[in-house]
Amino acid sequence: MTLSHAIIGVDGGGSSTKAMAIDSAGQLIGDGVSGPSNPNNSDFESAAQAIDLAISQALAEKDVPIASICLGIAGVASESQRSELSAALYHRRPKLLDSKLHLTHDLEIAHCNLFQGGAGILLIAGTGSAAFAIDARGNAHRVSGRDYRFEDPGSGYAIGKRALDDGLFPDSDIDGRSSVAALAPKVIERASQGDLKALNVVRIESEHLIRMMVPLLREIDFKTRPLPLGLAGGLVEADSIYRSNVLYELKTLLGIGEARFPKTPSSHGALRLAWRLLNGDEPFPEPVAAAKP
Template sequence: MVEDRLRGMDRATAGDGGQAVNNADRGQFMSQDVVIGIDGGGTKTRAVVVTVEGEFLGEALGPSSNFQVLGPEKMARVLGECIQQALEVAGRKDLRLRRISAGLAGVGRPSDRERALQAMRGLGFDAEYQVDSDAVAALTGAFAGGQGIIVIAGTGSICFGKGADGCVERSGGWGYLLGDEGSGYYIGQQAIIAALKDLDGRGPATQLRPALERRYGLERIDRIIPKVYQGEIDRTEIANLAPLVFQTAAQGDAVAQEVIQRAGEELGKLAAAVARRLTWSDKVVRVAPIGSLFRQIHVLAPHMERELRKAGVPFEMVSPMFDPAVGAALLGLEAEGITIDDSLCRKLAASVGSRTGGPRE
């Protein structure tokens, strides 16, 4: 169980971060003071530059910075290059960098966050540093630090929520061997299982079987077994089967439709479990889907919503207010003592849209 404050559970910081202030005391800041927010994920890294007044100045993209895959030194190099590029894109030489706030994949344990933080401190920027998990950055961005639930579904799946009292709860995210229900991996795995059951006569006939045989050039679906167990078809590739399953379901295949239905239900159960464990001051709990799987939100949402209704959760499905990189920047602003109020959020949303062509989800 995760039941803690954002700052207590998922943050490591370097330096005292300054004395907390409210927006009325922003006079101690200068217009060129900025924070950098980083979303360091398994496929790419994104750094954004935001002023203490909430103006979005620019962004930069880089390769994966997953701590567990790269280790602290290589991760820090990726972050450093991304930070430098973001500052250059911002296009102002008078900027004063106050804080670098990173939401990173692979730093779920406090010891890993501390190691990542120490590696970042070696980058040489004259700024405070802090490290949070990528999920906390996503949660903060989705609701601008307010209460709500995010359901993240891509290769894997996990759910986080923040209640009215600031407490955070989690469900899922236990990895593909023990969890990741409703994820892209889950959908791909269930499709392979269904095709094998079709071959055996243990399950109904399904177009998933010939679709998978064509995809991998197999004479028969059971030829997929050594490819899976020897790693030729790995976890990521199995997750990449999800679009094929959605396509087969759209063509009317009942087995594929059942796989998609179960996936949606599992994602709904993740959100319902978190909702029941938190205290809410809003009459309706906001639930924001995040991740590549939700490109098919119109297919998954009805099944998710049914599980939430069964659990007696009054909810509203919403789009995230900001993306995880901006969420990390908001965490950095909070650490500098800036109150994340409606005025700041409106300014930030307007400047994000003008810089990128529209808000990111």
């Protein structure tokens, strides 16, 4: 069967880039995975290359017109960053000039994936860390982990860096931000085995992660206008001693006793936004699109 067009969602982060493509009926065409696409960790051309590869895989190398595409890319927050990345993408894939394209940060797509366009607060802990909220009036609020003296508090990078500083691992094989963040699962595993240094790293970074969110909670007046809260990102989606510490700090520091977790990948949120870009309020074909996470 000849496909008339594709709708694509892309989730680009500091460790990998994931894409999902569906057809006009919501049937899954395919998905793709490539390397990191946060331009702050490399450059815009490298980010565009990773995104382009993930798109090609999601389309199963088929020459299908892309009707709409939403890209949620970590590190892309300003208009100048969006312009530079868009230019690099159009250079690699000129046919995107004929597509409806929404380029945003990864927080928006992760929020949409969890709250489906509704109000809520999202706290992300992956390679980096950040918080993003949409209030009851539809206004967006954001705080970035890179705005802090301890860069990306509570993230994989912060855990890995603190572990290196505390001598848990030799730093001779470390080459760049991603390799530092890759130490985090090892730190968490050692903490679960009772390693005192690793436990201290987990304790400190889980507290720093929650404290990072405090200015955003003040901004939305959380005490008088509470909103549901969700956690996303590889470090907190996995059931681990680190997630347990984060949930404990949420309760202890902020009095928040419940948190939501995503049931589908963030690329699914990007796909939902791409569908809305093309089809407006027409219902998103959730069961079909979610058939292959």
